[in-house]
Amino acid sequence: MNASTPRLHFTASPRPEAQAALEALSRRYGQHGIETADVVVPIGGDGWMLETLRARFEDNLPVYGMHRGTVGFLMNAFAETDLYERINSAERAIIHPLEMRAVRDNGEEIHKLAINEVSIIRQTAQTAKLRILVDGRERMPELACDGVLVATPAGSTAYNLSAHGPILPIGANLLALTPISPFRPRRWRGALLRHDAVVRFENLDSERRQVAATADTQEVRDVVTVEVQEDRRRSLTLLFDEGHALDERILAEQFSF
Numbered sequence: 001m002n003a004s005t006p007r008l009h010f011t012a013s014p015r016p017e018a019q020a021a022l023e024a025l026s027r028r029y030g031q032h033g034i035e036t037a038d039v040v041v042p043i044g045g046d047g048w049m050l051e052t053l054r055a056r057f058e059d060n061l062p063v064y065g066m067h068r069g070t071v072g073f074l075m076n077a078f079a080e081t082d083l084y085e086r087i088n089s090a091e092r093a094i095i096h097p098l099e100m101r102a103v104r105d106n107g108e109e110i111h112k113l114a115i116n117e118v119s120i121i122r123q124t125a126q127t128a129k130l131r132i133l134v135d136g137r138e139r140m141p142e143l144a145c146d147g148v149l150v151a152t153p154a155g156s157t158a159y160n161l162s163a164h165g166p167i168l169p170i171g172a173n174l175l176a177l178t179p180i181s182p183f184r185p186r187r188w189r190g191a192l193l194r195h196d197a198v199v200r201f202e203n204l205d206s207e208r209r210q211v212a213a214t215a216d217t218q219e220v221r222d223v224v225t226v227e228v229q230e231d232r233r234r235s236l237t238l239l240f241d242e243g244h245a246l247d248e249r250i251l252a253e254q255f256s257f
Contacts, residue, residue, distance in 0.1 A: 009037035013044030045069020090239035114215035116155025
């Protein structure tokens, strides 16, 4: 890697503004193949960033996102100029995904990785009824709810925050366990768990109250059990402009109103 002129591989969401930015940046800085690139530059919103990050488990390339989408919490501001300088001086954030192991009612077992959160959501008009175990010990014999999720620190400002879950600093070595519209127990607001906790969810009425499990945007329907655990064997590197690092963004969210 040339420290002054890293080889860049650009990707972009289908949005017209992202596609226009892709053309302009590729013309200005060149478009290197993923096999020879030093840095991947996704252009779009957070959804496109998550899609790009999932592919990085194979090549471990650092990712510098540029915002040309709807939500851009994980992205840097877009500008055509000074891209090499911004990347060379960028601050790094190392994050680890969650591994979801879901078993469907037909016995099929499906494994997925999540960067933000794993959520279990009711599929029908009826409330889901779930049993929750942490490290093999029952912690909630029955939770009646719309759903429940486990969020990483990087994902704690996404769906978890919308469900009134806590914001977790990067490096806190914690996971957020957050209910979604809990009915019984009504006042339970979730828990903070060690990063290495194994969380198991069991559907107590899979015949009448079907639920789906989702790892970020990857949905598995008709699940009967779901286990979630952080996967420290895998890591991702995100690059952020100086003064706008991920830990600073998360801290700023805690003081927003």
